[in-house]
Amino acid sequence: GAGVSQSPSNKVTEKGKDVELRCDPISGHTALYWYRQSLGQGLEFLIYFQGNSAPDKSGLPSDRFSAERTGGSVSTLTIQRTQQEDSAVYLCASSHRTSGGGDTQYFGPGTRLTVL
């Protein structure tokens, strides 16, 4: 596709349920990032993938959060036993990662998660 896509765009769930959020990066982008944006807050880094491996999981807030990426493409962020404080917009970004310095991330539209 032309850009990063995420699904669903909106998810309402009950406290205690598990949710899966999906990210489809730009074709050919090797790096994939997940962020969380809580209401009125800036972006919070969650996890970074290079290919299928996740060299940096430092941002995952608890062991209820996990993410995987298969085939170096689509990524799924799973939140188990959701809590109300998990309510946020979850943003995915991808980039054509180059070694050394910076690269430019392209963001998806986000998934708005509401935990009742």
Next chain:
Amino acid sequence: GEDVEQSLFLSVREGDSSVINCTYTDSSSTYLYWYKQEPGAGLQLLTYIFSNMDMKQDQRLTVLLNKKDKHLSLRIADTQTGDSAIYFCAETSPRWGNYGQNFVFGPGTRLSVLP
């Protein structure tokens, strides 16, 4: 840890220039970015500047970087109502050598353009 700060709100009149400021703490920052987020939308990359530059201009946008003071600004000339959005400053550096880097984002500045 690394930190990026921005003022949270800015209001300008249509046609005026807007200047959104950002400060960061990481002296090893290599790239600095400005993103725009319109209501209900994801982040849109506006522009970025490499740390060895002090200015970059792109149509109505001018980015100024003062590396000594770790200060970044985004100037929008002839601000329009369509520029109303939240603007995020972000910085990145290769903190783990060639493996992994993450962006550190500021809290965002909400720009309101008044008619």
